[in-house]
Amino acid sequence: xxxxxxxxxxxxxxxxxxxxxxxxxxxxxxxxxxxxxxxxxxxxxxxxxxxxxxxxxxxxxxxxxxxxxxxxxxxxxxxxxxxxxxxxxxxxxxxxxxxxxxxxxxxxxxxxxxxxxxxxxxxxxxxxxxxxxxxxxxxxxxxxxxxxxxxxxxxxxxxxxxxxxxxxxxxxxxxxxxxxxxxxxxxxxxxxxxxxxxxxxxxxxxxxxxxxxxxxxxxxxxxxxxxxxxxxxxxxxxxxxxxxxxxxxxxxxxxxxxxxxxxxxxxxxxxxxxxxxxxxxxxxxxxxxxxxxxxxxxxxxxxxxxxxxxxxxxxxxxxxxxxxxxxxxxxxxxxxxxxxxxxxxxxxxxxxxxxxxxxxxxxxxxxxxxxxxxxxxxxxxxxxxxxxxxxxxxxxxxxxxxxxxxxxxxxxxxxxxxxxxxxxxxxxxxxxxxxxxxxxxxxxxxxxxxxxxxxxxxxxxxxxxxxxxxxxxxxxxxxxxxxxxxxxxxxxxxxxxxxxxxxxxxxxxxxxxxxxxxxxxxxxxxxxxxxxxxxxxxxxxxxxxxxxxxxxxxxxxxxxxxxxxxxxxxxxxxxxxxxxxxxxxxxxxxxxxxxxxxxxxxxxxxxxxxxxxxxxxxxxxxxxxxxxxxxxxxxxxxxxxxxxxxxxxxxxxxxxxxxxxxxxxxxxxxxxxxxxxx
Numbered sequence: 001x002x003x004x005x006x007x008x009x010x011x012x013x014x015x016x017x018x019x020x021x022x023x024x025x026x027x028x029x030x031x032x033x034x035x036x037x038x039x040x041x042x043x044x045x046x047x048x049x050x051x052x053x054x055x056x057x058x059x060x061x062x063x064x065x066x067x068x069x070x071x072x073x074x075x076x077x078x079x080x081x082x083x084x085x086x087x088x089x090x091x092x093x094x095x096x097x098x099x100x101x102x103x104x105x106x107x108x109x110x111x112x113x114x115x116x117x118x119x120x121x122x123x124x125x126x127x128x129x130x131x132x133x134x135x136x137x138x139x140x141x142x143x144x145x146x147x148x149x150x151x152x153x154x155x156x157x158x159x160x161x162x163x164x165x166x167x168x169x170x171x172x173x174x175x176x177x178x179x180x181x182x183x184x185x186x187x188x189x190x191x192x193x194x195x196x197x198x199x200x201x202x203x204x205x206x207x208x209x210x211x212x213x214x215x216x217x218x219x220x221x222x223x224x225x226x227x228x229x230x231x232x233x234x235x236x237x238x239x240x241x242x243x244x245x246x247x248x249x250x251x252x253x254x255x256x257x258x259x260x261x262x263x264x265x266x267x268x269x270x271x272x273x274x275x276x277x278x279x280x281x282x283x284x285x286x287x288x289x290x291x292x293x294x295x296x297x298x299x300x301x302x303x304x305x306x307x308x309x310x311x312x313x314x315x316x317x318x319x320x321x322x323x324x325x326x327x328x329x330x331x332x333x334x335x336x337x338x339x340x341x342x343x344x345x346x347x348x349x350x351x352x353x354x355x356x357x358x359x360x361x362x363x364x365x366x367x368x369x370x371x372x373x374x375x376x377x378x379x380x381x382x383x384x385x386x387x388x389x390x391x392x393x394x395x396x397x398x399x400x401x402x403x404x405x406x407x408x409x410x411x412x413x414x415x416x417x418x419x420x421x422x423x424x425x426x427x428x429x430x431x432x433x434x435x436x437x438x439x440x441x442x443x444x445x446x447x448x449x450x451x452x453x454x455x456x457x458x459x460x461x462x463x464x465x466x467x468x469x470x471x472x473x474x475x476x477x478x479x480x481x482x483x484x485x486x487x488x489x490x491x492x493x494x495x496x497x498x499x500x501x502x503x504x505x506x507x508x509x510x511x512x513x514x515x516x517x518x519x520x521x522x523x524x525x526x527x528x529x530x531x532x533x534x535x536x537x538x539x540x541x542x543x544x545x546x547x548x549x550x551x552x553x554x555x556x557x558x559x560x561x562x563x564x565x566x567x568x569x570x571x572x573x574x575x576x577x578x579x580x581x582x583x584x585x586x587x588x589x590x591x592x593x594x595x596x597x598x599x600x601x602x603x604x605x606x607x608x609x610x611x612x613x614x615x616x617x618x619x620x621x622x623x624x625x626x627x628x629x630x631x632x633x634x635x636x637x638x639x640x641x642x643x644x645x646x647x648x649x650x651x652x653x654x655x656x657x658x659x660x661x662x663x664x665x666x667x668x669x670x671x672x673x674x675x676x677x678x
Contacts, residue, residue: 026267026643029076029100030678035069035085035108042069043108045210046087047621050098054079055269058224058665062622064216066675074219074678075643076100077269085109086621088210089117118204120624123154124601125205128561128574130195133187137565137572138484141508141527143188144601145474146179148526148576150309150654152601155625157658160200163193171317174287174308206561214590214616217672222665225264225271225650228657229310229324231257232664234630235650236334236342241399241464243585245336247636250380251666252342253650254331257310257324261331261344261378264666276329276376277385279348285323286330286347287312293368294353294361305351305370310655321655332373333396333630337419338403345394345409346376348387359431360391365413365438373409375417386424390415392436396630400462400469408460408471412452413438414491414498416469439489439498442543451545453489453500459512459579465519468492472510472523486510487546488523488534501539502546503532506570507555512579516593516610524580524597529563529573531556531580531597531608558597558606559615576601578629581647587633588647589671590616596647598628605631605649605669618647618669623660626667627653642677646670 031050035043048071051060055077065071083104085093091109098104111117118125132140147153161169166189170180180188211218226232235253239245253262260273284290291305306312307330311321331346349355351372360366371393377386395409405417413436422433439457440449455473462469468490475486485508490499503510509527516522521534532555536542539549562571578600586592590607597606603626605618620626629652637644647669653659 027075027077027100029078030072030074031076031081031083031098031100031102031104032070032072032676033104033106035065035071035106037108037110042067043085043087043090044069045212045216046085046090046108048073048083048085048106049622050076050081050083052079052081057264057269057271058222058663059269060222060622060665062220062222062620064211064218064675066216070676072676072678074672075221086120088120088207091116092120114204115202117207119156120621121205121208122560122599122602122604122619123152123158123625124560124573124575124599125208126154126159126199127601128205128563129198129203130191130564132563132565133184133191137506137508137528139183140563140565140572141484143183144529144576145509145527146183147176148601150175151658152576152625152627152653154574154601155658157625159196161192161196163189166192166196168317171314172319173310173317174306174312174314177308177314177317208560208619211617211619214671215618216675217677218618219670219672220618220620221668221670223264223266223269223271224663224665225253225262226255226260226273226656226664228662229257229321230255230262230656230664231310231325231654232262232650232652233331234333234652235262235632235648235666236336236630237632237648238634239336239338239399240632241401242338243587243633244635244638245338246340247634251648252334252336252378252380253666254334254344256330256332257327257654259327259329259331261334261342266666266668274378274383274385276331276344276346277387278329279387279389282349283328284350285325286327287325289328289351291370292352292354305372330373331376332394332409335397335399335405337377337399337405340380342378342380343397343405344376344378345373345397345407346387347372348374348376348389357389357391357430363391363436365436366391369412371410371412375405375407388417388422389430390417390434395458396460398461400467401464404462406460406462406469408457410436411454411456414457414460414469414471414489437491437496437498439491441498441500441545443545445541445543449497453487453498455487457489459510459514461513461515461521463515463519463521464517467494470513470515470521472513474509474511474526484508486527488513488521490536499542500544500546501534501549501552503555504547504550504553506530506572507532507553511577512581512598514580514582514595516582516595517584518593522580522582522595524577525555526577529558529560529575529577531558531577531595531606533610556608556613558599559617560599560602574601575599578627579631581631581633583633583647585633585635587635587645588669589642589645596631598631600627600629605647620667623651625653625659626651642670642672
């Protein structure tokens with residue numbers, strides 16, 4: 001839309017004759033051309049990146065060249081763009097100016113050394129050069145689950161350090177300090193120092209493959225949101241149960257570091273944020289929070305329970321960012337309901353037993369135990385927040401087919417909240433609307449629950465087939481042959497019973513969990529670098545402490561290099577899989593029930609097709625250190641082909657200043673029928 005047309009639409013909008021945002025219909029601008037070497041040879045499978053600062057927020061679009069080096073950037077809004085090439089085996093090309101309608105021939109510049117070429121390799125490729133102490137799979141599992149929780153180990157920011165610099169750096173946050181001690185600080189420092197020294201001396205990882213086949217049909221669009229200290233933890237675009245809801249609407253996400261609900265209007269290229277409140281003036285940053293049990297047997301001790309990341313150093317650690325994360329609410333995960341409201345897991349008060357709701361203070365599984373975060377919901381129409389106290393801790397959340405909200409985030413119970421039973425004008429309904437079940441399994445097969453399963457329940461998903469609810473516990477204790485592999489937990493609301501299942505070696509570190517339309521459970525194994533499925537119908541025995549049904553598991557090692565560890569059961573991948581998303585409704589365009597695994601350590605999303613058991617790599621080449629977390633797919637127009645569908649993600653790196661571009665963004669992936677489709 002140009003000139004008089006844009007002016008006319010804007011006037012109509014201001015006069016109220018046209019809803020705001022409609023004049024910003026999907027743009028049709030195109031920039032195309034070829035990428036050639038200096039010798040005139042076509043460069044296939046390299047990325048062409050167009051970026052601009054002309055719009056209300058930073059905007060980028062990325063495509064891949066075909067076998068003849070041709071490219072086509074579709075659906076570009078009117079703006080002046082910087083156009084350039086990035087690709088494996090190359091160094092970044094010079095940036096040239098372009099506007100929609102232009103045809104530009106771009107020159108690829110080959111890297112002159114292996115080190116120069118490797119500068120843009122994903123972090124997981126560099127991490128594969130680490131020599132773990134004792135070549136232990138258990139240590140590698142704990143290392144990945146701890147050190148990769150917030151950022152990519154192997155990124156440019158992390159791989160050039162001396163032993164002393166690593167030691168000082170690990171004291172920059174209390175969480176890194178504690179993790180280092182758990183791994184064995186001296187052997188960790190020795191391992192990292194050896195790794196960095198070899199890289200400094202010129203060692204490089206193997207080159208990743210360039211995009212090929214369907215991977216060249218991808219279009220990636222990015223919109224900036226947040227600021228230089230945003231910790232964007234998850235985003236939501238629609239209702240997972242019905243992905244045509246809220247078509248063309250805003251994308252919402254949480255800024256865990258600054259207690260904000262982020263939003264992006266992709267049609268008007270505008271980003272904004274709303275402050276997430278707490279109850280009763282509670283204002284202690286997460287780093288400094290405490291817990292106190294009411295049980296006199298522990299002496300009423302006040303214990304530190306904060307999560308210390310950026311700005312929370314350990315003596316003698318030094319940081320220029322002390323106090324930057326002022327986040328008493330530390331909101332974690334957003335989810336749309338069927339009424340257009342966004343629900344989040346968020347801390348509303350202290351975690352002390354004395355501050356629990358009266359009706360659950362003495363309940364089994366609750367009293368004398370730490371439970372972090374509660375609930376909040378945001379009315380997207382009015383901009384009003386409502387805070388909801390819970391007996392149990394929360395972390396991730398999912399609605400079932402009946403509209404009941406299920407939450408992970410507690411180490412002792414599985415909790416749920418039924419909005420239909422809650423009236424905020426009647427506080428007495430709070431108790432009736434929520435419930436929880438302590439996780440106790442039948443360990444010996446006598447039909448009676450006898451063994452509590454204590455562990456942080458990270459991911460959660462209700463099954464649409466039988467109503468069961470599944471969570472994932474990463475585990476991670478390298479000294480326990482069963483616990484270090486982690487587990488998944490099944491809860492049957494109809495019988496009130498629990499079961500647990502441990503992935504067989506070398507699988508370890510379950511984090512994300514999702515379900516496909518057939519009821520098959522899918523799990524991301526962050527520790528071992530696998531995607532796993534679990535089919536309970538194959539179990540010869542379901543009772544037990546976790547290792548009773550190896551036949552129910554199938555493990556698929558994700559693409560990329562492996563760690564240098566000794567594992568009799570197979571290699572351990574160096575990539576880190578933070579979460580996953582089962583695309584039940586074909587929102588991406590590769591079919592129903594494809595599984596999209598976070599390549600959190602490899603700047604990628606990994607699409608697994610169960611029918612062929614192969615992976616398609618969605619590499620996100622710019623900006624580097626794209627640390628993806630929660631995913632969501634939305635169908636804006638089911639009749640519009642590839643243009644009406646998309647997979648949404650956000651760059652959730654912490655701290656964001658480790659990124660090549662130190663600002664978070666929202667990304668959308670679309671799949672064209674060919675690399676030149678417009």
